[in-house]
Amino acid sequence: MVIHYKCPNCGADMAFDSESGHLSCPSCGHEENIETFPEQNIERKFDEGEAKEYHCENCGAIILTEAETTATHCSFCGAPVVLADRLTGDLAPAKVIPFTVSKDEAVAAFKKWTRGGRLTPRGFTSGDRIKKMTGMYVPFWLYDIEGEAHIQAIGTQVRTYQSGDTIYTETNFYDVFREIDLSYLKVPADASEKMDDVLMDKLEPYDYSELKDFRMPYLAGYLAEKYDFDDEQLFSRVESKIVPYIDAYISTTISGYSSVSYTNKQIDAQKKKVYYTLFPVWMVYYDFDNKEHTFAMNGQTGKVVGKPPISIGKVALWFTGIAASSFVAMKAIAFAVGGVLW
């Protein structure tokens, strides 16, 4: 099934506008609220049978997509289309964070980011080599996690005192028990195989106050993917993400000791709820030194992540600069205090 959102005003294909949060018509500028979009302007076309071939309703061209794609553009006429049957049933997202960074803002933010790179080669910071910029809704699973932790540990308190010419070191040992209720809300893990997990983790955090119930029109004009891994498959990954958080919390509950060694640490965590959610990400493909570098930008907050090229010369310059100036500074202080330079 292919969906077009037709402008009630002029009949052109409408796309999601990140600034207003509405559907907007590129030809007449008309805007429509997503919640109240008139049903008769949603043009649906069911494809027959099993064949996963979609036809653009505008020009009749075959829409070429990968199997994971749920929203794209017609490669022939450029009209935004949403592939609805890939977004229904089990594949229906529960929530979405709409784009708030428009393409122009994303380009500007990325250029600003490259200029700020202190260790990147000169050509990288000044050049304008953005090859491709794609706004993409990336599938994530958000987990509400509930659990408990049972902790046994031995804490020590050390006291030293002096009597005569003897130093006494007194160590008190305590048995420490803790039972802790744990609850974490909406911990994300990206469900797309294509996306680099480290890159996606660095894009966090998203602002959940703008988390909306999913509606298809949000996808019009962007690329979107469906998940490759279901919530069961990804749970171990999200667990490995929160275990350090849990450990950090546990250590805050045991205070007043000079050392703590855990004898038994039992953490049970189950998922209470999962939300299939689409997060907005700008993917930036950048050519430098005959190599393509990939960057990702949080489509909500504008945070940029990705491995930029590193200039050895600039690294050396920074290193010697910092080392030399701090050496001079320390020498100056030593001279001011001690009155001797060497």
Next chain:
Amino acid sequence: MRNSSWKWVWIPVLVLLLFFGGLSVSAQTGDLIYDEAGLLSSEEVQELEALAEQYGAEQNVDFLFLSTDSTEGQSIEGYMGDFFDDRADSTGHEDAVLLTIDIGGREVYLAGFGTAERTLDAERVDLVLDRIIPEMQSGDYANAFEETVVTSSEYMEYRPGVNPESIFLKTWFHLAIALLLAGIIVGSMLYNAGGRVTTTPGTYVDRDHTRVRSQDDRFRNKTVTRSKIPKNKDGGGFGGGGGMTGGGRSFSGGGRSF
């Protein structure tokens, strides 16, 4: 032919040697080295006299060496004080660093008079004594005095009150910190070049439902270990801080047995 010409060359050299030898003999009696216990050879006296003169001119003090077989029933401080009062009264030199060795009592005392009371304070005296005690114990008194002169001069360059052996004044320390600092800063710049993780343990926590349900801290046992404070193995120190001579001259100083 060749031999006989060399003989002629030797004569002025010999004359020069006699001349300087005679000079330093006169210096020995009047000036800086008072080796009454005979701990130094005459060559050592000459060398040390020259050294003390050179460094003394730089620091504007007299570096004095005094040795004795016996302090005649006095403390080494008293003996030293009397000696310095006499010398200062006759020469008018009030600024001096004086190393006194009582070979009979096997004690050594280092004192700073006049300007040296400030520039070579008790703390610095102690540091110098730390350095020369091994040489005192091995009987190498010439080197002990040389070390005293050189190290004291070095210390006197520093502002009064500053510990000249402080690690914060060492060049290698400055260099190490500078390199370490640069390494940490540039390392973190490299590490964060690809974007930083800005989520914290608090990002996703549900504060309403994350809590300690029950807790218990129970005393189990205690252990006590004892360790003796190590004694200074270089013999006892005494007279730390300084004092006043019989003639009313105040000084900084400290002494050790060796």
